[in-house]
Amino acid sequence: MNRRGLAGWFLLAPAFLWLAAFFVVPFAVMALYSVWRREGTQLVREASLANYEAFLSKSYFLDALFNSLEITAVTVVLSVLFAYPLAYILAFLVPRRWQRLGLVLAILPFWTSYLVRSYSWLLVLSENGVISQTLVTLGLLSETMSFANSNGATILGFVHFFTMLLALTIYANLVQISPNYRRAAEDLGASRLQSFIHVVLPLSLPGVMIGAFITFVLAIGDYITPQILGGNRELVMPQAILLQVQRRADFPMASAMSLVLMLVVSAVFLASARWLKMDRV
């Protein structure tokens, strides 16, 4: 090996070793723990699929998984539906010199603390909160009520966050579509609606799909928003996993559940892989 080849290995080694030690090894440890089990306070170091069997047979765990999938699916659909028109207007109807400002304004709260943002929705949704009190003042509600502690509140918190993210990815995709395509369609007699449905929409789908996938991955793995806004009535997977870690100190079960969650994400990735053409964004 020549000197430059050796230099390459020296440059790569620190990052590689860091990830090997603190990313790959923890995964191996989790995989190992997931086939062990905890009995009482003892860790039983014997390979078995007991944790996975428990996951698949107890409705407590499966409910959490399905609740997660449901909340995430609704979040993805609603976020795309809200963000798309916003991105479209910013890309095509707002004059060019105002576009960047419009976009920065649309995603500024994206950079606020994630925790604090969920808490802020609590101020809006709680029993004495802004919405409840406004509705009472308007006479639409007879007494104050809480809109928090529900799946709906979790979804609202998610949609707020991911609308900003999707507006960004969809806008980035829309501005790359050459205006000539639209002009050509309209020259050939297409109405604005037709040129949107047959030209712009198909060309923007890669951006939508990437954004939707990122939304899916981040939402299904999030603990904060469901915990603050959703409460403890209907758990999602991250809440159920953390209950195993914190209340029961059952690392084997938590490991098995984490791997199941990753498997679900991977399955969704593979299923949507043919629409996720990264190079076209």
Place this chain on the structure above:
Amino acid sequence: MRPQALTTIPAAVYVLAAYAFIYLPVIVLVIFSFQDGRLPVPPFKGVSLRWYQEVFSDSDLMEALINSVMVGVVSAALATVLGFLAAHALARHRMPGAVFFQWLLMAPLSVSYLIIGIGLLITFTATGMPKSLLSVVIGHVVINLPLAFGICYSQLGGHQVSAERAARDLGAREWQVLALISVPMMWPAIAAAFFLSFTLSWDEFIVAWLVTRFDVTLPVEIWSLLRSGLDPTTNAVGTVVFAISMALVIVMELFVFRRKARA
């Protein structure tokens, strides 16, 4: 001409409604951080700065803030250095297995923070490593390394290659090429990687929460404040954190991305 008003008016209404939705929680947060009363909800009883006074005189919060800045600076610096060196290796040197290393360096992006955190917690517990800020730094480097690597790798374009080759022809050693040619030419990407990593570390909660016990970062401290329910102190902390994040974004926008656009 098209009947412009037909599209402009609904579009303007939609954009305003979207902005209202996006800004509603932030505005409520900031307004009621000045509440002259015990509850951060309507009615607004007058302007008071006492909650900010409370925040700045709370030693736990201030300690957590300093911890967060330290963890952010150290982990962002480490992620940037490791990411830059790895990007240089894969962009400039012929490495067998380059595709595998690229995949490994980006892999943590596809795993949720929660699972990364639990993996680290179990591993640290199994090896007897105590919970500390150092563990947070380790976790945050794992989280930010893919971004730092990706940013540097995408910016290591062909236009620096000839300058690097010239330096090498003139007798520069490999480390001199790196320090005197590549780093200065890559400065905007390096700064972007650092600021983005710092911003994400500054805001990261779940890993920091899982692997710390006594010394904690700001998001973890805020989490324990949240247990007390609606409290104007939390509004005030949130507003301070918001202001700091805004300052970071503005710095990035003005100095990093502007310069990159010009370069």
